[in-house]
Amino acid sequence: DTEVTQTPKHLVMGMTNKKSLKCEQHMGHRAMYWYKQKAKKPPELMFVYSYEKLSINESVPSRFSPECPNSSLLNLHLHALQPEDSALYLCASSQDGGDRGRQPQHFGDGTRLSIL
Protein backbone atom coordinates (compact mmCIF):
# COMPACT_ATOMS: atom_id res chain seq x y z
CA ASP A 1 0.00 0.00 0.00
CA THR A 2 1.24 3.48 -0.84
CA GLU A 3 1.20 6.24 1.76
CA VAL A 4 -0.10 8.72 -0.79
CA THR A 5 -3.68 7.99 -1.81
CA GLN A 6 -5.10 9.17 -5.10
CA THR A 7 -8.72 9.04 -6.21
CA PRO A 8 -10.21 8.09 -8.52
CA LYS A 9 -7.92 5.41 -9.98
CA HIS A 10 -9.51 5.79 -13.41
CA LEU A 11 -11.45 8.66 -14.94
CA VAL A 12 -13.07 8.98 -18.33
CA MET A 13 -14.44 12.38 -19.21
CA GLY A 14 -15.62 14.36 -22.16
CA MET A 15 -13.96 17.54 -23.29
CA THR A 16 -16.70 19.70 -21.81
CA ASN A 17 -16.80 18.05 -18.39
CA LYS A 18 -15.47 19.37 -15.12
CA LYS A 19 -13.87 16.87 -12.75
CA SER A 20 -11.34 16.83 -9.93
CA LEU A 21 -8.50 14.55 -8.98
CA LYS A 22 -7.74 14.14 -5.30
CA CYS A 23 -4.58 13.30 -3.41
CA GLU A 24 -4.10 12.73 0.32
CA GLN A 25 -1.08 12.06 2.52
CA HIS A 26 -0.75 11.75 6.28
CA MET A 27 3.01 11.68 6.60
CA GLY A 28 3.27 15.30 7.70
CA HIS A 29 4.94 16.24 4.44
CA ARG A 30 4.75 19.93 3.55
CA ALA A 31 5.60 19.71 -0.15
CA MET A 32 3.16 18.18 -2.62
CA TYR A 33 3.46 17.70 -6.36
CA TRP A 34 1.40 16.96 -9.44
CA TYR A 35 3.04 15.14 -12.35
CA LYS A 36 1.73 14.10 -15.74
CA GLN A 37 3.07 10.89 -17.25
CA LYS A 38 2.48 9.64 -20.77
CA ALA A 39 3.07 6.01 -21.67
CA LYS A 40 6.74 4.97 -21.68
CA LYS A 41 7.82 8.49 -20.71
CA PRO A 42 9.15 9.97 -17.45
CA PRO A 43 6.92 12.00 -15.16
CA GLU A 44 6.65 15.66 -16.12
CA LEU A 45 6.33 18.12 -13.28
CA MET A 46 3.19 20.25 -13.37
CA PHE A 47 2.84 21.97 -9.99
CA VAL A 48 4.59 22.14 -6.64
CA TYR A 49 2.98 23.25 -3.40
CA SER A 50 5.15 24.16 -0.45
CA TYR A 51 3.49 24.81 2.91
CA GLU A 52 0.13 24.95 1.09
CA LYS A 53 1.26 27.71 -1.25
CA LEU A 54 1.81 27.25 -4.97
CA SER A 55 5.55 27.30 -5.44
CA ILE A 56 6.06 26.11 -9.01
CA ASN A 57 3.76 26.14 -12.04
CA GLU A 58 5.55 24.59 -15.00
CA SER A 59 3.62 26.64 -17.57
CA VAL A 60 0.64 24.34 -17.32
CA PRO A 61 -2.47 25.32 -19.34
CA SER A 62 -5.20 26.99 -17.31
CA ARG A 63 -7.58 24.09 -17.94
CA PHE A 64 -5.65 22.45 -15.09
CA SER A 65 -6.23 24.21 -11.77
CA PRO A 66 -4.49 22.98 -8.60
CA GLU A 67 -5.70 23.53 -5.08
CA CYS A 68 -4.20 22.72 -1.71
CA PRO A 69 -6.96 23.03 0.93
CA ASN A 70 -4.68 21.92 3.77
CA SER A 71 -1.34 20.29 4.38
CA SER A 72 -2.70 16.78 3.75
CA LEU A 73 -4.80 17.33 0.64
CA LEU A 74 -4.07 18.28 -2.93
CA ASN A 75 -6.64 18.60 -5.69
CA LEU A 76 -6.35 19.05 -9.41
CA HIS A 77 -9.43 20.55 -11.02
CA LEU A 78 -9.95 19.73 -14.67
CA HIS A 79 -12.05 21.66 -17.18
CA ALA A 80 -12.32 21.61 -20.96
CA LEU A 81 -9.52 19.12 -21.39
CA GLN A 82 -8.17 17.99 -24.74
CA PRO A 83 -7.58 14.42 -25.94
CA GLU A 84 -3.82 14.96 -25.61
CA ASP A 85 -4.34 15.46 -21.87
CA SER A 86 -5.04 11.74 -21.55
CA ALA A 87 -2.30 10.42 -19.27
CA LEU A 88 -1.47 9.07 -15.84
CA TYR A 89 -1.57 11.87 -13.27
CA LEU A 90 0.68 11.26 -10.31
CA CYS A 91 0.68 12.99 -6.97
CA ALA A 92 3.75 12.97 -4.74
CA SER A 93 4.81 14.43 -1.43
CA SER A 94 8.06 15.10 0.40
CA GLN A 95 9.28 16.69 3.59
CA ASP A 96 10.09 20.32 3.02
CA GLY A 97 12.78 22.28 4.77
CA GLY A 98 13.19 24.60 1.87
CA ASP A 99 15.34 21.97 0.22
CA ARG A 100 12.94 19.82 -1.74
CA GLY A 101 15.44 18.46 -4.22
CA ARG A 102 17.38 16.69 -1.47
CA GLN A 103 14.40 14.70 -0.24
CA PRO A 104 12.85 11.48 -1.51
CA GLN A 105 9.41 11.84 -2.98
CA HIS A 106 6.56 9.49 -2.11
CA PHE A 107 4.21 8.81 -4.98
CA GLY A 108 0.62 7.69 -5.20
CA ASP A 109 -0.43 5.14 -7.81
CA GLY A 110 -1.97 7.81 -9.97
CA THR A 111 -5.23 8.52 -11.74
CA ARG A 112 -5.43 7.22 -15.29
CA LEU A 113 -7.32 9.89 -17.19
CA SER A 114 -8.91 9.38 -20.58
CA ILE A 115 -10.43 12.27 -22.49
CA LEU A 116 -13.03 11.37 -25.09
Place this chain on the structure above:
Amino acid sequence: SQQGEEDPQALSIQEGENATMNCSYKTSINNLQWYRQNSGRGLVHLILIRSNEREKHSGRLRVTLDTSKKSSSLLITASRAADTASYFCATDHSGYALNFGKGTSLLVTP
Protein backbone atom coordinates in the same frame (compact mmCIF):
# COMPACT_ATOMS: atom_id res chain seq x y z
CA SER B 1 17.38 20.43 -20.93
CA GLN B 2 18.65 19.24 -17.57
CA GLN B 3 16.89 15.93 -18.00
CA GLY B 4 18.99 12.84 -17.39
CA GLU B 5 19.44 10.15 -19.96
CA GLU B 6 19.31 6.49 -18.97
CA ASP B 7 21.14 3.83 -20.85
CA PRO B 8 20.09 1.34 -22.02
CA GLN B 9 16.48 2.20 -22.81
CA ALA B 10 15.54 -1.45 -22.37
CA LEU B 11 17.29 -4.39 -20.74
CA SER B 12 16.31 -8.05 -20.68
CA ILE B 13 18.07 -10.53 -18.39
CA GLN B 14 17.42 -13.82 -16.65
CA GLU B 15 16.78 -14.30 -12.96
CA GLY B 16 19.97 -14.43 -10.96
CA GLU B 17 21.90 -12.18 -13.33
CA ASN B 18 23.00 -8.68 -12.47
CA ALA B 19 21.41 -5.66 -14.13
CA THR B 20 23.29 -2.42 -14.66
CA MET B 21 21.72 0.78 -15.91
CA ASN B 22 23.37 4.13 -16.36
CA CYS B 23 22.29 7.73 -16.09
CA SER B 24 24.02 10.75 -17.54
CA TYR B 25 23.16 14.39 -16.93
CA LYS B 26 24.33 17.73 -18.24
CA THR B 27 24.68 20.24 -15.41
CA SER B 28 26.05 20.03 -11.87
CA ILE B 29 23.81 18.43 -9.28
CA ASN B 30 23.17 18.55 -5.56
CA ASN B 31 22.09 14.93 -5.44
CA LEU B 32 20.78 12.13 -7.61
CA GLN B 33 17.96 9.73 -6.84
CA TRP B 34 16.82 6.45 -8.38
CA TYR B 35 13.18 5.40 -8.58
CA ARG B 36 11.40 2.23 -9.69
CA GLN B 37 7.99 2.12 -11.36
CA ASN B 38 6.07 -1.10 -11.75
CA SER B 39 3.55 -1.22 -14.56
CA GLY B 40 0.45 0.80 -13.73
CA ARG B 41 1.81 1.98 -10.38
CA GLY B 42 3.44 5.06 -8.95
CA LEU B 43 7.15 5.58 -8.54
CA VAL B 44 8.97 4.15 -5.56
CA HIS B 45 12.09 5.82 -4.21
CA LEU B 46 15.07 3.45 -4.13
CA ILE B 47 18.15 5.40 -3.14
CA LEU B 48 19.54 8.91 -2.91
CA ILE B 49 23.21 9.71 -3.40
CA ARG B 50 24.62 13.12 -2.63
CA SER B 51 27.08 14.92 -4.86
CA ASN B 52 29.93 14.36 -2.38
CA GLU B 53 29.32 10.59 -2.25
CA ARG B 54 30.77 8.11 -4.72
CA GLU B 55 28.97 4.90 -3.87
CA LYS B 56 25.97 3.79 -1.88
CA HIS B 57 24.40 0.43 -1.13
CA SER B 58 20.92 -0.63 -0.16
CA GLY B 59 20.23 -4.36 -0.06
CA ARG B 60 20.80 -5.71 -3.58
CA LEU B 61 21.19 -2.20 -4.98
CA ARG B 62 24.48 -0.44 -5.55
CA VAL B 63 24.61 3.10 -6.87
CA THR B 64 27.71 4.92 -8.00
CA LEU B 65 28.13 8.57 -8.85
CA ASP B 66 30.90 10.15 -10.90
CA THR B 67 30.39 13.90 -10.88
CA SER B 68 33.42 14.48 -13.13
CA LYS B 69 31.73 12.41 -15.85
CA LYS B 70 28.24 13.57 -14.85
CA SER B 71 27.04 10.00 -14.66
CA SER B 72 25.58 7.48 -12.25
CA SER B 73 24.95 3.77 -12.40
CA LEU B 74 22.46 1.50 -10.66
CA LEU B 75 23.42 -2.13 -10.20
CA ILE B 76 20.83 -4.69 -9.14
CA THR B 77 22.49 -7.94 -8.10
CA ALA B 78 20.94 -11.38 -8.27
CA SER B 79 17.87 -10.07 -10.05
CA ARG B 80 14.41 -11.51 -9.53
CA ALA B 81 11.29 -11.51 -11.70
CA ALA B 82 9.84 -9.00 -9.23
CA ASP B 83 12.54 -6.52 -10.27
CA THR B 84 10.81 -6.17 -13.65
CA ALA B 85 9.96 -2.47 -13.83
CA SER B 86 11.04 0.86 -15.25
CA TYR B 87 13.89 2.59 -13.48
CA PHE B 88 14.36 6.35 -13.50
CA CYS B 89 17.17 8.54 -12.30
CA ALA B 90 16.21 11.97 -11.02
CA THR B 91 18.58 14.86 -10.54
CA ASP B 92 18.36 17.85 -8.27
CA HIS B 93 20.02 20.92 -9.71
CA SER B 94 18.44 23.76 -7.76
CA GLY B 95 16.92 22.29 -4.62
CA TYR B 96 13.43 23.07 -5.86
CA ALA B 97 12.37 20.06 -7.88
CA LEU B 98 13.63 16.89 -9.48
CA ASN B 99 14.34 16.30 -13.16
CA PHE B 100 13.53 12.75 -14.19
CA GLY B 101 15.48 10.89 -16.86
CA LYS B 102 13.85 8.97 -19.68
CA GLY B 103 14.08 5.64 -17.85
CA THR B 104 15.30 2.11 -18.42
CA SER B 105 12.77 -0.67 -18.86
CA LEU B 106 14.04 -3.84 -17.16
CA LEU B 107 12.60 -7.28 -17.89
CA VAL B 108 13.73 -10.18 -15.71
CA THR B 109 12.63 -13.57 -16.99
CA PRO B 110 12.48 -16.72 -14.84
